[in-house]
Structures are given as C-alpha cells and as structure tokens.
Amino acid sequence: MIISACQQARQDNLAYVWIDTCCIDKSSSAELSEAINSMWRYYERSAMCYAYLDDVDVFDPLRGGHGVSNASDGSSEELTSKQVDLIDEKDLARSRWFTRGWTLQELIAPARVAFYIKGWNFVGYKATMGRKLERITGIGTEILMEHWPKLDTVSVARRMSWAAKRETTRVEDMAYCLLGIFDVNMPLLYGEGEKAFVRLQEEIMKDSDDHRSEEDVSDIAA
Known part of the structure; x- marks a missing residue:
C-alpha cells in the first residue's frame, strides 16, 4: 500500500506523500501529541488524500474470478467504467474504512479525496461520490463537497x-x-x-x- 501510494503521488505530480502510520514516531510522546493535534490541518491543506479500502473486493465476471487486480506481477490495473459500476454501494459501506474513528477527518477535511479498493484500483473522487458517501456516512453533501467546511x-x-x-x-x-x-x-x-x-x-x-x-x-x- 505504501509503495502504491508513493507511485500514485508521483503520477499526480506531488513532491511527497505523508502516511500517518509510518510518518509519526509513536515512541515520542511529544511528536505523537503534536501530530494528532495537527492532523486536521495536514489533511485540510493536502493537495490530495488517498483513501485505500483494502477490504473491498468485487466479483468481476469479465475477468473470471474474485478481485479486480489479476495482473500476473501483482500490479494494480485501473478499472474500466463498466467494472466500476459492478462495485455495489453496499460493498463500499461494509468497508472498515467507514467505521474507523481516525478516517472521519480524512473524509471531511481534504478538498480532494481519491478512493481506491483492493489492488489499488481507483473507483472515484469524493466530489463525484457525494450522494453515495452521504448515504454511507450520514454526512451531508453540503459538508463533504465544501472545499474548507x-x-x-x-x-x-x-x-x-x-x-x-x-x-x-x-x-x-x-x-x-x-x-x-x-x-x-x-x-x-x-x-x-x-x-x-x-x-x-x-x-x-x-x-x-x-x-x-x-x-x-x-x-x-x-
């Protein structure tokens, strides 16, 4: 996931990527406190936030099996629009990402959020998934779509x-x-x-x- 995020950041012409699970020294109470108290600002000022729903997989009859990343080398393959349509809203709603406390600010604070599922397959942006995200989270589109809510x-x-x-x-x-x-x-x-x-x-x-x-x-x- 970390390598995929870095590769995606490079494709998006971003100079660096910040990942909370590996960029915060949790052995330092001072750094941990500063990071958590500053985290909303980090997300709010980000050019892009990548949300990786690693537990969302779909049965794709076009490829003959479970999953959407069947490349022999294990690399990610971007879904076609037809394959994206196969991803049911209920599949997304069951993801742990929507039940974790820490991901709430990741959803609301950034102006741009890109969603990826298992295999690092892109499924959409927050801006184009507003109604679906509203039904899943109960957060109104007037909040989700606001640049700086x-x-x-x-x-x-x-x-x-x-x-x-x-x-x-x-x-x-x-x-x-x-x-x-x-x-x-x-x-x-x-x-x-x-x-x-x-x-x-x-x-x-x-x-x-x-x-x-x-x-x-x-x-x-x-």
Missing part, C-alpha cells in the same frame, strides 16, 4: 452523530480523533480511558453555545 456552523450534536458508529482500538483515541472536528487542542494522556471524553467535553464547552454537547459526548463514550 465551516464546521463551527454545524451543531455539536450533528458532528457527534458522525462518529457514533465509528470505533478506535484505544478508548482514548475515540476522543483524540475528534479534536480537529471540534477545532480544539489538548494534550494526549494515554491510559486515562474515558476521561479523555470529559476533557474533550470541557474544551468543546469553552467555545460552544450548544449545551447539548455534554450529553452527546457521554453517548459516544458509552
């Missing part, structure tokens, strides 16, 4: 609802992955468990007139 005009309750069905491996990350969504900054304290939501709630309440946030954060934490 003004989330401060969206209620706390609505923003919290976007994360309601998402999960993270660590309890604290379910709060930390929402920092950019609510435009707040706070230090990371792994080991604090659900107390992370209390701190997130306090930060939200400092700048919000929407006092429903306390109940909403508690619902997500539960």
Whole structure:
C-alpha cells in the first residue's frame, strides 16, 4: 500500500506523500501529541488524500474470478467504467474504512479525496461520490463537497452523530480523533480511558453555545 501510494503521488505530480502510520514516531510522546493535534490541518491543506479500502473486493465476471487486480506481477490495473459500476454501494459501506474513528477527518477535511479498493484500483473522487458517501456516512453533501467546511456552523450534536458508529482500538483515541472536528487542542494522556471524553467535553464547552454537547459526548463514550 505504501509503495502504491508513493507511485500514485508521483503520477499526480506531488513532491511527497505523508502516511500517518509510518510518518509519526509513536515512541515520542511529544511528536505523537503534536501530530494528532495537527492532523486536521495536514489533511485540510493536502493537495490530495488517498483513501485505500483494502477490504473491498468485487466479483468481476469479465475477468473470471474474485478481485479486480489479476495482473500476473501483482500490479494494480485501473478499472474500466463498466467494472466500476459492478462495485455495489453496499460493498463500499461494509468497508472498515467507514467505521474507523481516525478516517472521519480524512473524509471531511481534504478538498480532494481519491478512493481506491483492493489492488489499488481507483473507483472515484469524493466530489463525484457525494450522494453515495452521504448515504454511507450520514454526512451531508453540503459538508463533504465544501472545499474548507465551516464546521463551527454545524451543531455539536450533528458532528457527534458522525462518529457514533465509528470505533478506535484505544478508548482514548475515540476522543483524540475528534479534536480537529471540534477545532480544539489538548494534550494526549494515554491510559486515562474515558476521561479523555470529559476533557474533550470541557474544551468543546469553552467555545460552544450548544449545551447539548455534554450529553452527546457521554453517548459516544458509552
């Protein structure tokens, strides 16, 4: 996946590519905290965000088997428009990418998101998949299609609802992955468990007139 992303970035005439799983030194608490508190800005200012749905595969009768990347050397082959039509919305909706907490900001913050499925096969851009993404995520196209979405005009309750069905491996990350969504900054304290939501709630309440946030954060934490 990393090699494919770098190759795609080169094809798109991009000078470099940033991948969170390998570009953040997680052994450094200072670097990890800075990266997570800055991540929304990274995505917001990116020229392109690549979303790789590695668990989405399709049965393609045109190629006689499961999968869409049947090149003998294992390289990616771009799907034809007819093959893209074979990818059902339900197949996309079942992807783990749409249930992970960290990918929420990857979907909303960048102006341009390109979606790829297993075999690094391109299936579309956020701009052309708006209605489909809205049905899958519950996030309106007026947010998804906005170049720089003004989330401060969206209620706390609505923003919290976007994360309601998402999960993270660590309890604290379910709060930390929402920092950019609510435009707040706070230090990371792994080991604090659900107390992370209390701190997130306090930060939200400092700048919000929407006092429903306390109940909403508690619902997500539960």
